[in-house]
Amino acid sequence: MSRRGEISLGDMLRAVRELAPRDAESRRLLRRALDPLGLMRSLWGEHAGEPEVLPSSEPSLPALTERALPASLPKPSTALPIEAPEAGEVLPTRLSQSGGAELPLRLPGPELEVLDHSSAPPMLPPPSPLFVPAWQTGILTAALGVPRPEGPLDVPRMVPQLARQLPVREFPRRQVRSLRLGVQVLVDVSESMVPFAEDRKQLLACVRAVLGPDRVEVQQFAGVPSRGVRRRAGAALHPFESPASGTPLLVLSDLGIGASVFSDELPDVEEWRHFAGVARRAGSRVVALVPYSSARWPRGLQRRMHLLHWDRHTTARAVLQELQR
Amino acid sequence: MTLQFNRTAFDPETVRRRWKTQDTKKLSDEQSRARRYEERDDIVLAVNAAIVTRRPLLVYGPPGSGKSSLAGFVAEVLGWRYYEHVITSRTQALDLLWGFDAIRRLSDAQAKKGSLPANHDYVEPGVLWWAFESGSALRRGAGAGVKLKARPRDPARWGKSPHAVVLLDEIDKADPFVPNDLLIPLDRGSFDVTELNAHIELPRDRQVLLVITTNGERELAPAFLRRCVQLELKAPDLEQLQRIAELHHGPDKGGLYEPVANALLLLQRAAREKRVRPPSTAEFLDAIQACRELRIRPGMGEEWELLTSGLLKKQSTFAGG
Incomplete structure (x- = not known):
């Protein structure tokens, strides 16, 4: 093991001197093993222009590269099930993830009911997930883990009691993050969230996989949860009730950022603040995944609830930093 | 295509020829299994690079690509001691260095009034302590003249060489901060056991090859990645x-x-x-x-x-x- 910090020029020279790679492939592999981020690319003259891996701000594991969309759209295939949307249904198609137009397309009703599959337009590839798939479990574990006094014995806290010869009535334990309290997921089904319908579905599946389905309660809302929630589409709205104390709340919402200013569903920031206050008084931590960058988040809301950018650049570490804020 | 480089430190082909003439009856089942590894040139190159630069080897790839079994094979080829530690969600960096049984010491202190037990008896060396300084780990960090209640068992799976291979399996299962907490002991090749005021250090003439596997379920800190020689294993064809x-x-x-x-x-x-x-x-x-x-x-x-x-x-x- 080295005592010199990060892999450096010295390591490179030592490896080249000792292993003496004599063919281009050996040199390429050696460079890749020692300098996967390409930080010392200029030292490897003949391969200088060859991009090997992602830059340091990006994850280096290959799971990330799987996320890239295919270069060309797949041709329509009769083997793929093509389902005509119901009349009036809003087409869940995200046109862009990087600040481009993100408009829900409302389809006209009757003619689609007799849509001929063979004349259907080419299918768009599934949208690239908002979180890096390989990191999603880690991110959710970090976001939904609740600090609980269930760790090893907290000796420094116990010693003063013993030193004063006080009876130990309760073993003080160190805090550890636990998922056993489960989560209540509040899913925003407003029209402005339609472009993210697939992401909601996929994230909910992952939440259930991480916590176990029996520990996940899902409620839907439009605008703000305090206007009423329901268990499934079509069910009657009922007032929002906070979960049991300590159970975290995960909100999947754009906080109205993508909503039209004329929309009835457009929430007021005050309504969100009020909701966050109610949840906090009930002992629940509110974590909201927002598919828009922090520059567009409503001002002041971050002081009331934890807002996380629902995006591929979000990491578990960033989530923990936000939660410790 | 055969890669052209000097297999100075790690040359499985040569060692395999020697194995063929050896009596394998003395091998444990684990060692026999470890020898059945299908190595490729890119693996040999990366292991050599990790050994000559004295860097941890970070191995990633799909399930079944041979990440975990690589470490045992390397240890067997090199003839080094071999340690394994499977990381769980509860693993802390300190677990890999040492543990201290404070509750047992408290209990003993209260039960045996007048005779204060020595801290050494409550220290449990972790896998990196064993790899760095197995001699002091065997004495739980106590000096040569100190009498111990019980000597700990060396958790090496096999081997008696002064050098060691340590497998830290599935580092991504641990809390995201664990790899960062390991940076200093790995960089310096040393750490201090606070309860004993003891300094544990890997001697200059000894080598420890740390093989760390990840399934890519959780991202690793860039600072950690930049300290490792990286090897991607592909699923076998x-x-x-x-x-x-x-x-x-x-x-x-x-x-x-x-x-x-x-x-x-x-x-x-x-x-x-x-x-x-x-x-x-x-x-x-x-x-x-x-x-x-x-x-x-x-x-x-x-x-x-x-x-x-x-x-x-x-x-x-x-x-x-």
């Missing part, structure tokens, strides 16, 4: 699967390996399309074993179907499908 089967089960007398390997590759493709965990090399070897024991041939109707669904597909392969 048809030819490699057959060679792996030969290493584990001997020559293919009944023409079994190829069709079972083909079945595995088909199921792996189907699982990837459904975005579920594909069956791995371990399941392939189980299927080969079962076919041999039960005398089942690929394509033998219902028996073959049952075998593939029980051993290769398994529930997780098509869960959610």
